[in-house]
Amino acid sequence: MEKVTVAVETPYDVLIDHDLLKHAAAHLEDLIQGKKVLIVTDENVASFGYLGNLQEAIVGITSGVDTYVLPAGEAQKSAENYVALQGHLATLNYSRSDVIIALGGGVIGDLVGFTAATYLRGIDYIQIPTTLLSAIDSSVGGKTAIDLPQGKNLVGAFYQPRRVLCDLDTFQTLGETIFEDGCAELIKYGMILDGDLLGQLMDRESPLNALSGDLGAIVKRCVEIKRDVVLEDEHDLGLRQMLNFGHTIGHAVEQASHYKVSHGRGVATGMILTQIMAEKEGLTELFLTERFNKLLNQYHLLNQLNLVKDYDFEDLTAAMTNDKKRRGGEITEIFPDSFGKCRLETMPFDQYAGYLAAIIADLKADKLPIVLDGDEVA
Ligand SMILES: NC(=O)c1ccc[n+]([C@@H]2O[C@H](COP(=O)([O-])OP(=O)(O)OC[C@H]3O[C@@H](n4cnc5c(N)ncnc54)[C@H](O)[C@@H]3O)[C@@H](O)[C@H]2O)c1
Ligand SMILES: [Zn+2]
Incomplete structure (x- = not known):
């Protein structure tokens, strides 16, 4: 397994390997054990089975896994979805000690990152990038954002993830x-x-x-x-x-x-x-x-x-x-x-x-x- 540590204020590891999703519990144990976890993804990613695989892999060590599936595409990085996702977390009574996982490409990663940066003034989030672009770029570095009708990425925050799991096998289903x-x-x-x-x-x-x-x-x-x-x-x-x-x-x-x-x-x-x-x-x-x-x-x-x-x-x-x-x-x-x-x-x-x-x-x-x-x- 390849590992890159990003030594910002709260350092985090980027893990790169095959077959990581299946062993996600071992790779995330210190961050999610006994906590509530919300996995956010899009319909394509869910349809290839990655959502189910991840859920199955981690449910045993958490106090419960919730899922939130959006349609795919840049249009989802919207203020409407941002507010809806915040509302969903509040409805499910997520606290600051719970965790959100972004499972998907840069669209999901950016939307989830910004949601995590601001829900209760900051809740932990984990990036699981499933596109090459999100693996090499958007999942690392803590830039999070949503789009406005006036332009891309106009509202956002710098907010670093707690870990990044890059499972190379997920790229095999990319068009x-x-x-x-x-x-x-x-x-x-x-x-x-x-x-x-x-x-x-x-x-x-x-x-x-x-x-x-x-x-x-x-x-x-x-x-x-x-x-x-x-x-x-x-x-x-x-x-x-x-x-x-x-x-x-x-x-x-x-x-x-x-x-x-x-x-x-x-x-x-x-x-x-x-x-x-x-x-x-x-x-x-x-x-x-x-x-x-x-x-x-x-x-x-x-x-x-x-x-x-x-x-x-x-x-x-x-x-x-x-x-x-x-x-x-x-x-x-x-x-x-x-x-x-x-x-x-x-x-x-x-x-x-x-x-x-x-x-x-x-x-x-x-x-x-x-x-x-x-x-x-x-
Ligand atoms: N935050 C940053 O630093 C940063 C850096 C670069 C790009 N970005 C943002 O990232 C976004 C682009 O990211 P993207 O190219 O990953 O787009 P994306 O998230 O829209 O994913 C592209 C498509 O691939 C599908 N997909 C994702 N994983 C898949 C898989 N494993 N198998 C099959 N299909 C899969 C998605 O459903 C989607 O249709 C843009 O919004 C861009 O602004 C952010
Ligand atoms: Zn870019």
């Missing part, structure tokens, strides 16, 4: 596109902080998948990167902003598509457009786009770019106006310097909007230096 969404964040880690990891992804014989033998090691590497960043900057004031590479444009694309474009693919779109922007504006001297483009295509992460062509530019910048990364009249963007190295650059929002307008105009006129998946010459 290919959902697995690939996780690969977008994986590529992000490589681009911003780990050239070796990126090289590992670029040079492999076949693309990473749920059955790859090195998946556990790769998940561990990403969790370590996230841990290091979080330890240095838990509250997102400096280094942690690096993790937002591709996210300024990515969130705007997600929102402008009314969440038809997934988070991972929004981020992939944002990363490649930010990369091209940096080259175009002379902000990076290296010509990385071609290899980056090829890597993203291996995971089919740019197929939605044709959709983005049809979005209104105003819709994209309106979404950004609400982006919390915009402070005062300025925006901090993350630009690649080379593979494995990015830097933060703060500039007036109007200047950034000008850069973006130029990229979007090129995109609409089919003038971007990008090859899309289907266009590739054999």
Whole structure:
């Protein structure tokens, strides 16, 4: 088993292995023994049997397990669900010494995390991520949030989980596109902080998948990167902003598509457009786009770019106006310097909007230096 300890104020372990759900009682005993436990999940995750397996594994050591199953999808990260979940906990008389478990992807993790952060001013929660994206990113680091109609993640808190159990076997039921969404964040880690990891992804014989033998090691590497960043900057004031590479444009694309474009693919779109922007504006001297483009295509992460062509530019910048990364009249963007190295650059929002307008105009006129998946010459 791989273990990464995140040594924040109350340190916690991230456990990564096969077959963890079945042995969840042993891995969670110190946190849930004799307590009431509410498992929150979504319908897909429940339908694959993970909810039943977890419930069965832990019920014997708790004083009772309750379950709460939501439909799947980003729309569930809503204020309505947040209030309903709080009400449910209150109705069941959950106290501050009881525990909530988030079993699912980033949507469930973010909603449960924010609920746990605020119910009775804070109740313990455990993350059991079941998507690659949530395992390597959202379940670690304590950023929790819900969306508002005005934008993504606008209401939230920093609130760390007490443990993270990442059962690699759960990834085997992920659809290919959902697995690939996780690969977008994986590529992000490589681009911003780990050239070796990126090289590992670029040079492999076949693309990473749920059955790859090195998946556990790769998940561990990403969790370590996230841990290091979080330890240095838990509250997102400096280094942690690096993790937002591709996210300024990515969130705007997600929102402008009314969440038809997934988070991972929004981020992939944002990363490649930010990369091209940096080259175009002379902000990076290296010509990385071609290899980056090829890597993203291996995971089919740019197929939605044709959709983005049809979005209104105003819709994209309106979404950004609400982006919390915009402070005062300025925006901090993350630009690649080379593979494995990015830097933060703060500039007036109007200047950034000008850069973006130029990229979007090129995109609409089919003038971007990008090859899309289907266009590739054999
Ligand atoms: N808090 C953070 O630091 C952070 C970081 C990155 C992303 N996020 C958030 O995470 C969310 C995206 O996470 P996500 O991509 O996991 O989305 P998600 O939770 O919507 O999961 C994607 C889909 O996979 C299904 N699914 C989950 N586990 C499965 C399994 N094992 N087998 C089959 N299907 C399964 C879900 O039902 C859903 O349909 C976004 O809301 C994003 O804002 C948060
Ligand atoms: Zn992300």
